[in-house]
Structures are given as C-alpha cells and as structure tokens.
Amino acid sequence: MKISRRKLFESPSPLQLTTSASELDLSDISNCDKIPVTLHISRSGTTASVDGELTAKSHLQCDRCLESFDRKIRGELKIVVTENPGMATGTADSDIIVFPTGTDKLDISSLLRDAIVLERPMKEVCDEKCKGLCAECGVNLNQSDCGCQDEGFDERWAPLKEIKLAQLEN
Numbered sequence: 001m002k003i004s005r006r007k008l009f010e011s012p013s014p015l016q017l018t019t020s021a022s023e024l025d026l027s028d029i030s031n032c033d034k035i036p037v038t039l040h041i042s043r044s045g046t047t048a049s050v051d052g053e054l055t056a057k058s059h060l061q062c063d064r065c066l067e068s069f070d071r072k073i074r075g076e077l078k079i080v081v082t083e084n085p086g087m088a089t090g091t092a093d094s095d096i097i098v099f100p101t102g103t104d105k106l107d108i109s110s111l112l113r114d115a116i117v118l119e120r121p122m123k124e125v126c127d128e129k130c131k132g133l134c135a136e137c138g139v140n141l142n143q144s145d146c147g148c149q150d151e152g153f154d155e156r157w158a159p160l161k162e163i164k165l166a167q168l169e170n
C-alpha cells in the first residue's frame, strides 16, 4: 500500500485506507480485497508520527480438529516518517523512515505485512474447548460422539481408576 506525500503530511487524521492481501503478499486472508487500515498521524514540521492499525481475517487450520476457521488479527504499526534525511542519521531508532526524495509515494506494504505476521498465533486452535479428533476412528469429536473411548477402555489405566475411586471414598 502506497501513501502519498500529500496524504501523509496534509490530510486530516485519522486516515482510513484499504489494502489487499496481494499488496501485503499474504495468501491466507479471507477479507483479501478489503483489509481496513487506520492511520493516526501527528505532524511536526517535516516529520509525521504514524500510529496505525489494520484488521485482517486470517484463514487458519485448527491444530486439534483440522477444521479451517477465520480469526481476526489486529496488527499495529508505529513509525516516524520524515522528509528531512538529516534527522534519520545518527539515530539507532529503526522506526524512522525517510520519505524518498524524487517520488510522491511511500510504500508501507512490508510494514503492514509484518504487523499482521507478528500477531499470528503460534498454536492455532478453533476454540479453547475444541475436543479434536478421536485417536481411534478420526471422527471430529466436536461434531459427533463416536463412543470409542467407552468401548476401547485401556486396561492399563484400570489401576488409576481404582486409585481415583479409593480417593473418592476416603
């Protein structure tokens, strides 16, 4: 997504924009053509502080039951854009971006992409209460109760059951 110099330094804040999954180079987004982006901008001279957020619906697969589901992922962006290259030199702050001279547009796609990728869960579960698949027959236990667990009671666990019962009696 490219943002023009005029928008960044002159338009009223916040700016409401829209980006797409292809612009961000993300393939598993279901609201792919309309990812809303809000940029809150505060300016001072040739510098604009941008505080942005975007919400993408990511298409994920549950680690337990293997069903696919959508989850809203909210990414955040904090950058400082300056038209004055002198400002960026001598500072270790990597969030300072110099607006390229000789062009009217700044591409922030990769920054927006990172904001979403960072917020993606490592463990993807459709619901905390997801029961997953039956280890015996592979049925999705959220959808039906196959009954395998009752029939195939493993005798090796029988002593444990007795201990539990004994504890209950005491």
Ligand SMILES: [Zn+2]
Pocket: 062, 063, 064, 065, 066, 067, 125, 126, 127, 130, 131, 132
């Ligand atoms: Zn699940």
Ligand SMILES: [Zn+2]
Pocket: 134, 135, 136, 137, 138, 139, 146, 147, 148, 149
């Ligand atoms: Zn089963």
